Amino acid sequence: MEKKIFVLDASAIIGSHNFHDSDNFTINEVISEIKDFKSKLFLQSALEERRIKLDEPDEEDLRKVESITKSSGDILRLSEVDRKVIALALKFRRKGLSPVVLTDDYTMQNTLKIIKIPFKSILTPGIEEILNWIKICKGCKKKYPSDYKFDECEICGSRIIKRKIKKNNSL
Ligand SMILES: [Zn+2]
Incomplete structure (x- = not known):
């Protein structure tokens, strides 16, 4: 990478x-x-x-x-x-x-x-709460906005996966 x-x-x-x-x-x-x-x-x-x-x-x-x-x-x-x-x-x-x-x-x-x-952006877009999806790095668990366009984690280079979260689950 x-x-x-x-x-x-x-x-x-x-x-x-x-x-x-x-x-x-x-x-x-x-x-x-x-x-x-x-x-x-x-x-x-x-x-x-x-x-x-x-x-x-x-x-x-x-x-x-x-x-x-x-x-x-x-x-x-x-x-x-x-x-x-x-x-x-x-x-x-x-x-x-x-x-x-x-x-x-x-x-x-x-x-x-x-x-x-x-x-x-640093601030999390509000739309995530509605969609109840986040993206998360499989390696270091860094969270990304659901519309994050890269497949690899910017910190550790591991794969980013989509994960459903419960409503009102704070990021
Ligand atoms: Zn990572």
């Missing part, structure tokens, strides 16, 4: 304090967007333990994001930090890596769709 690199925006860091030892990256500017105390503490230790690493996008990737979001119209809805996060993912892809952006920001997700970089 191809090794995945995760690129985190602020919503990903605030929404999940549960990062594994895989390659998680963010940029300096995202750190200054984290205001709540708990997330700050979490982030500090994650940075110290190198569970989250810092990197910067290159100029050519920033220019590419700018031109794409100008033609899609999303440039007005994206902050400079958002664009840098996307540009960092582009840089990783340019270097032959396989980035996944973790973000709950709809405009970022839209731009990522256009440039064909996979993304993942």
Whole structure:
């Protein structure tokens, strides 16, 4: 399986304090967007333990994001930090890596769709409660949304299976 690199925006860091030892990256500017105390503490230790690493996008990737979001119209809805996060993912892809952006920001997700970089929301979509289905990794038991499109676990690479859950069973 191809090794995945995760690129985190602020919503990903605030929404999940549960990062594994895989390659998680963010940029300096995202750190200054984290205001709540708990997330700050979490982030500090994650940075110290190198569970989250810092990197910067290159100029050519920033220019590419700018031109794409100008033609899609999303440039007005994206902050400079958002664009840098996307540009960092582009840089990783340019270097032959396989980035996944973790973000709950709809405009970022839209731009990522256009440039064909996979993304993942942190917050669980509400539809799962109605469907009563989840996907779960056979190996490490990580839970995925029922519409998760990959067959392999992003953490351990094991197969992901569909499992029916009881109504109101919390994830
Ligand atoms: Zn797994």
